[in-house]
Amino acid sequence: MYNGRDMTELSMISKSEWSKEELAYYHHSLQQMTPYLNVEGQTIHREIIEEIMNRGGLTP
Secondary structure, three states: OOOOHHHHHOOOHHHOOOOHHHHHHHHHHHHHHHHHHHHHHHHHHHHHHHHHHOOOOOOO
């Protein structure tokens, strides 16, 4: 289970400052809710994906 900063705290800092675990957790969560996300949620998810890609993807 994820035990880290919540989205309220993370929304105040750059995605580049997020940990890999935070990126992976919120990517997975938002991916499951994709059909229900509004434009703002889709933008946040896209930014998370871009940051993951900038770091070379998710590795175990």
